[in-house]
Amino acid sequence: MSGCPFSKPAFPMPRQCPFVPPAEYRDYQQQPGPVKVRMWDGKDAWLFTRYDDVRAVLGDNRFSGDPHVSGFPSLSPARNAVLDLEPAFIRMDPPQHGHFRRMLTKEFMIKRVSEMRPRIESIFSRLVDELLEKGPPANLVDDLFLPLTSEVIAGLLDVPARDHGFFQEQSRLKVLLDVDPSIPKAASDRILSYLDRLITERAQDAEKRTDLLSRLIVEQVRPGHLTHRELVIMAELLLMAGHETTANQMALGVFSFLTNPDQLQLLRDTPSLLRNAVEEMLRFHTIVHYNAFRVATEDVEVAGQMIRKGDGVIALISGANHDATAFEQPERFDITRKADHHVAFSYGIHQCLGQPLARVELQVVFASLFERMPGLRFAVPLEAIEGKGDHFVQGLEALPVTW
Numbered sequence: 001m002s003g004c005p006f007s008k009p010a011f012p013m014p015r016q017c018p019f020v021p022p023a024e025y026r027d028y029q030q031q032p033g034p035v036k037v038r039m040w041d042g043k044d045a046w047l048f049t050r051y052d053d054v055r056a057v058l059g060d061n062r063f064s065g066d067p068h069v070s071g072f073p074s075l076s077p078a079r080n081a082v083l084d085l086e087p088a089f090i091r092m093d094p095p096q097h098g099h100f101r102r103m104l105t106k107e108f109m110i111k112r113v114s115e116m117r118p119r120i121e122s123i124f125s126r127l128v129d130e131l132l133e134k135g136p137p138a139n140l141v142d143d144l145f146l147p148l149t150s151e152v153i154a155g156l157l158d159v160p161a162r163d164h165g166f167f168q169e170q171s172r173l174k175v176l177l178d179v180d181p182s183i184p185k186a187a188s189d190r191i192l193s194y195l196d197r198l199i200t201e202r203a204q205d206a207e208k209r210t211d212l213l214s215r216l217i218v219e220q221v222r223p224g225h226l227t228h229r230e231l232v233i234m235a236e237l238l239l240m241a242g243h244e245t246t247a248n249q250m251a252l253g254v255f256s257f258l259t260n261p262d263q264l265q266l267l268r269d270t271p272s273l274l275r276n277a278v279e280e281m282l283r284f285h286t287i288v289h290y291n292a293f294r295v296a297t298e299d300v301e302v303a304g305q306m307i308r309k310g311d312g313v314i315a316l317i318s319g320a321n322h323d324a325t326a327f328e329q330p331e332r333f334d335i336t337r338k339a340d341h342h343v344a345f346s347y348g349i350h351q352c353l354g355q356p357l358a359r360v361e362l363q364v365v366f367a368s369l370f371e372r373m374p375g376l377r378f379a380v381p382l383e384a385i386e387g388k389g390d391h392f393v394q395g396l397e398a399l400p401v402t403w
């Protein structure tokens with residue numbers, strides 16, 4: 001166990017290597033139960049990093065995901081500012097959570113999302129054509145992955161192409177952790193005002209349109225199941241959750257292949273490993289690395305530890321996905337492993353709604369990226385590639401490449 005045995009470790013712990021979870025998680029996994037950690041505001045929380053424990057917490061609705069319940073742990077002042085905003089269903093407990101989530105489940109079912117695959121392939125192919133035409137170098141985050149994931153989610157909601165840069169920028173600001181709290185709050189206000197206007201306009205001819213927002217207006221808002229404001233907040237969640245995460249995962253996936261050429265060769269030789277490879281990159285990077293914060297709404301025993309009502313809990317999926325009892329040699333990026341049981345999309349009622357879409361997007365990219373750009377390599381020394389240290393979602397600041 002690292003650190004002084006009498007003081008509580010401070011959370012979050014810095015990463016020793018930007019692309020690997022902090023070594024402390026491994027230490028904590030050697031002993032049963034959680035570890036008490038100290039947050040920036042001087043309050044304590046229970047930190048769970050073991051695979052089975054993380055699933056036990058996330059699968060138990062006696063732990064609330066509502067940041068307004070007393071005792072909910074605080075990650076940083078900037079994060080508080082985001083959590084203080086009007087909540088989307090990602091921050092709600094049952095039964096409200098299910099009421100809103102059910103309105104969207106059929107949209108993101110595997111079958112429905114599979115029908116989107118040809119469109120995603122054609123957007124990706126066009127963007128790669130444009131990049132090849134322009135020639136190297138390129139920053140794959142800004143020049144390929146954000147445009148791709150933005151166009152996919154914006155297409156679903158029918159958000160005009162000219163506004164993609166605007167919502168990408170607001171999403172980037174909203175997940176910053178170590179900034180003045182007014183920054184993420186203002187970003188959220190801007191995107192909510194924008195969506196408020198868009199949805200007001202859309203309501204005028206919603207019945208003639210087929211996009212998701214129009215259908216929600218007709219099927220949910222008009223009959224009174226959803227208010228205009230609730231739809232605005234739901235749309236923000238979809239827009240934000242739907243592009244930044246997946247683009248970050250794509251960048252880190254490329255990073256992993258370029259730094260593990262044997263794995264890239266394996267994928268080239270055995271294309272049937274594609275699905276495995278995508279699950280492995282999701283596991284390995286677990287980009288929503290500070291998920292999930294919870295608070296006990298009653299006394300609950302987990303892994304032999306009594307968690308008292310009002311205690312803050314952090315059930316770290318990034319810890320769980322690097323627990324050696326669930327994934328042999330977790331620090332290895334190994335596309336032949338069976339990683340399907342990872343919890344990169346979380347677990348329990350808040351498990352990612354968009355995961356079928358994220359998977360299809362990732363599969364489309366990694367099915368052909370290295371064939372279309374056979375000489376793809378970093379355009380700068382490896383040390384110059386920076387991880388997004390102080391973001392709620394892990395990623396790369398930029399991915400400068402040439403080919």
Ligand code: HEM
Nearest residue numbers: 089090238241242245246249288345346350352353354358
């Ligand atoms: C690689 C890409 C993605 C990753 C790793 C990811 C990860 C996650 C995680 C960990 C959660 C749980 C959050 C929590 O408990 O606070 C979540 C929730 C959610 N994600 Fe994703 N996500 C990805 C892509 C997407 C996409 C493409 C969408 C599409 C709109 C999406 C929509 C959502 C929504 C709506 C929720 C809230 C679910 C609920 O609370 O019931 N995500 N995601």
